[in-house]
Amino acid sequence: MIKIENLHKSYQTGANSLHVLKGLNLNIKEGELVSIMGSSGSGKSTFLNILGILDEADEGKYLLDGVPIKNLSEKKAANYRNKFLGFIFQSFNLIGYKSAIDNVALPLYYQGMKRAERLDRAMQYLEKVGLADWATHLPNQLSGGQKQRIAIARALASDPKVLLADEPTGALDTKTSYEIMNLIQEINDEGKTILVVTHEEDIAEMTKRIVHLRDGVIIKDTPVQQKRALDYV
């Protein structure tokens, strides 16, 4: 599903250049649930943003479901983000003035879907994350865990090929974190390919494969025996 070859990324800050990703190689098959670990500043977010076409690599190859992601026009990039990718952020990034259901329906708006159908679909995903009763609430009326569920529902709404989550539990307490991980596991069980960036060992152990980053290179890439989050809630 994802094929990365010799990926490089540097940040230019003034006269200095910071080489963050120094030649990554990675293959992820459909249906995998992979966690990316590493110390702070090791380039995890940078990597995930490139995978999510929110940022661009300087060098290297990136194939997403066989499609080369390189020098895309803004329009194409928008199209791929919409159709292929669902992003889940640590800080949720919900639109504050939109209700839960309108937030979830937003990717569908950009697909050109009609409003009635959009809301119908959004409702299905809200049910899936267990927040159907909260559909008309604004984000600031929701708890962190609820917000992240809304964000997950939104990421799922356009039925993307890959779900990318950057520390999805980073802002949540342990119990809520496990509930979110349980949801992510369920989504993965249905066959969705998911990448999760995390600091936390216990969260990583709930995925099926852990990729370790250090100083911009992958130092370890190991399959793990998945722990079910449900056992801990």
Place this chain on the structure above:
Amino acid sequence: MFDLERWEEIFETIRKNKLRTFLTGLSVLSGIFILVVLLGIGQGIQNGIETQFQNDAENRISIWPGRTSVEYKGLNKDRRIQFKNRDYDHIVRKHEDHLQYKSSLYRIWSSMVSYKEESGNFRVEAVYPNFQFLENQDMVEGRYLNHNDLENYRKVAVIGNKVKNDLFGKTPAVGKSVEISGINFKVVGVFSDPGGEREESLVAVPITTGQRVFNGGDNIRNMSFTLPPSDNFDKALEASNNFTADIEKQLKETHFVAPEDNSAISINNSLKEAKRIYFMVSSIKIFFWFVGIATLLAGVVGVGNVMLIIVKERTKEIGIRKALGAKPLSIVGMILHEAIFITAIAGFLGLFLGMVLLDSIGPMVKSEFLEHPTVNFQVAVATVIILVFAGAIAGFFPAWKAARIKPIEALNDE
């Protein structure tokens, strides 16, 4: 524009961001409101000045006598000049073919005019029928003085609106008799004058009758003429200058006035005035247009600024939308659509309020230099459209810039 989904999205944004909408709208609304009122006042000043100088025919030439200021041909200075019928007749005969309207005037001093119990002191002037056009008087009732009145020394009078109202109130005046200094005159007409009350507190009688019954002899107080209008202002001015030069020379000769004496005979050529007034009016017009355009520019800069702030404020939201698959054009479209919608509504609301203000108090305003301020509807609508359009252009650049930045940068914006 006709994308229903986009409209729904815009309305939702507007509904949920009432304060932002209100502030944007308010700045546009007040800008247009001020502009409309300003243009209205500009028009009002112009109206005021124009009526000021439209009391009389605009090409009127008036001649009246004064006192000599130099000795001449053995005659003392400080000698009072008295015009006679023959002075007038002479000018009329000599320039007959070139005159449009003409009248001499004999004034009956401090005359009491009364009808039944009502009476008042009004100006009474004995004139020729052409006097109506020299004074720009319009008939409200009846007729003006005519040739027959003069021929037959008829005791008839036309009275101004003010005289009519003071003496007759609401009852009709034509056909009634008024007493002027003890002599009965029949009212044959009532006139109005763009000069207002001052010019309408006048009673006009035939010059022949006036001179005879009030012991005027062949004295006249002054005379007025107009030359036929011409399309070419400069030619008209030249013709009237030649005319005044000629009659000045003529009158000075007959009355033994030194050629260099400027106080014995005064000539007022309105056409000369007119040139000054046209210049003044056009200066005022230019000034108000300048102010208007400056206001409009300030409005555009204001809208541009608001757009800049809105885009800045929404950068993160733009990042989120882009991460969810919004294309740059849809971002620009969203921001501009909303801005155009708000500026248009607010602009037309400002226009409407400004027009309502001008329409409600405008007709009541009638002072010397400000009269009936109005605004040209088309001009006002055009300014709103310009503002909306220019605002959209001013807003396009920040919107476009925001739509082009990498989503990750937009998302990291706090």
